[in-house]
Amino acid sequence: MIIIGAGIAGLCTAIGLHQVGLKPQVYEQAEQIQPVGAGLTLWPNALKVLAALGLAEAVEQAGSVITQTQIRSERGRVLTHTNLQDLSTRLGHPAIAIHRADLHRLLLAALPERTIHLGYTFDRFEQTETGVQVHFANGTVMAGEMLLGADGIRSKVRQQMWPEARPRYAGYVAWRGVAEGVHHLTQGGTSESWGRGQRFGIVPLNERQVYWFATANASEGEQSSPRDAAQEKEELLARFQGWHEPIQSLIEATPAETILRSPIADLRPLPQWHQGRVTLVGDAAHATTPNMGQGACQAIKSSLTLAQMLGQPDVPDRLARYEQTRRQRTAWITNTSWRIGRAAQWENRILCAVRNQLVAMTPTSIMRRQLVAAATLP
Numbered sequence: 001m002i003i004i005g006a007g008i009a010g011l012c013t014a015i016g017l018h019q020v021g022l023k024p025q026v027y028e029q030a031e032q033i034q035p036v037g038a039g040l041t042l043w044p045n046a047l048k049v050l051a052a053l054g055l056a057e058a059v060e061q062a063g064s065v066i067t068q069t070q071i072r073s074e075r076g077r078v079l080t081h082t083n084l085q086d087l088s089t090r091l092g093h094p095a096i097a098i099h100r101a102d103l104h105r106l107l108l109a110a111l112p113e114r115t116i117h118l119g120y121t122f123d124r125f126e127q128t129e130t131g132v133q134v135h136f137a138n139g140t141v142m143a144g145e146m147l148l149g150a151d152g153i154r155s156k157v158r159q160q161m162w163p164e165a166r167p168r169y170a171g172y173v174a175w176r177g178v179a180e181g182v183h184h185l186t187q188g189g190t191s192e193s194w195g196r197g198q199r200f201g202i203v204p205l206n207e208r209q210v211y212w213f214a215t216a217n218a219s220e221g222e223q224s225s226p227r228d229a230a231q232e233k234e235e236l237l238a239r240f241q242g243w244h245e246p247i248q249s250l251i252e253a254t255p256a257e258t259i260l261r262s263p264i265a266d267l268r269p270l271p272q273w274h275q276g277r278v279t280l281v282g283d284a285a286h287a288t289t290p291n292m293g294q295g296a297c298q299a300i301k302s303s304l305t306l307a308q309m310l311g312q313p314d315v316p317d318r319l320a321r322y323e324q325t326r327r328q329r330t331a332w333i334t335n336t337s338w339r340i341g342r343a344a345q346w347e348n349r350i351l352c353a354v355r356n357q358l359v360a361m362t363p364t365s366i367m368r369r370q371l372v373a374a375a376t377l378p
Ligand SMILES: Cc1cc2nc3c(=O)[nH]c(=O)nc-3n(C[C@H](O)[C@H](O)[C@H](O)COP(=O)(O)OP(=O)(O)OC[C@H]3O[C@@H](n4cnc5c(N)ncnc54)[C@H](O)[C@@H]3O)c2cc1C
Pocket: 004, 005, 006, 007, 008, 009, 010, 027, 028, 029, 030, 039, 040, 041, 042, 120, 121, 122, 123, 150, 151, 152, 153, 155, 156, 174, 176, 213, 262, 264, 281, 282, 283, 284, 288, 290, 293, 294, 295, 296, 297, 298, 299
């Protein structure tokens, strides 16, 4: 089995395949595994899968349990507050905030040595009735029984199969950062504040670090222009001036060169994920906008489903069955998350006031039910 990409999907698929007695090889374009990204929230549905992979306890220890969450206005008025403390007991697993680098480290440690090959950029594949040949940019060719493309939203494996399936830009960008030494300013809770065409999220990771994210509407041309890190941070501070504390303090406490900026995009649900002996997993198959915090959670779930399916050699059409199990659910998340993002990024003053009022008037029990539904998605 050949896996392309050592992201969350590629590594979880490899761990799952080892559990069912297979020996996958993972090929990653990066020359080195470096501490990457900012923070990540993992909902109980992901923790349930990580438990099946034998990793839930380690992930809980490396991250922190999210005990409550709020939606606030840009001035800091709490529109809705949901207590999540008893959620973990009810659902059997908590929601966790974790640094991406910590999650990556735990996933890598769960794999035997020499499973991951760095500096291998996938170029193209050829397949026959009995196997797949994979060509890499460094001139190497590898042969395997199957090819699993876990190479993210801009997947080259997918491009070869469906060149017309391209990421769709959502109309806004996101910045992500990890602030050090300002944990005490957050009072320990997670929150997302909604303004006009902008949002700011706060997620404490541990006693030291706070993960934050910010979004703002941007045209397609604007989002791709190159930027200077220091200037970008200044712009971000100006953009969120007048918003409630500790927003300015968090941005200020984050080194400019570590702030990540990404255009937000997803993938319109694909009608099919596999061709012959090649299939897709994670963002390569079902990238979603981050509005429900479900991209990585669903990548983790698809990885286990795929690995378990491949562990049953007697089952015919294993790849078709894998996608039958997962396609509908992930398509629902992609579409729902897209719609949430549209409303959350509204700019019109009146619409935003009405939206915030509606959120404030929605009974906690309904908000809670919706959150529980999202958190327990299969
Ligand atoms: C702003 C933002 C916030 C988010 N927050 C959350 C959250 O809180 N919770 C959540 O669940 N999800 C969240 N997500 C979504 C989550 O980040 C993704 O769903 C997840 O990282 C997908 O993992 P993946 O392994 O499928 O893809 P990736 O993480 O993109 O990994 C793909 C891997 O493939 C490698 N690769 C690519 N091309 C090649 C090639 N040609 N050859 C070899 N290797 C290749 C890459 O280097 C990379 O290592 C967020 C996303 C964004 C943008």
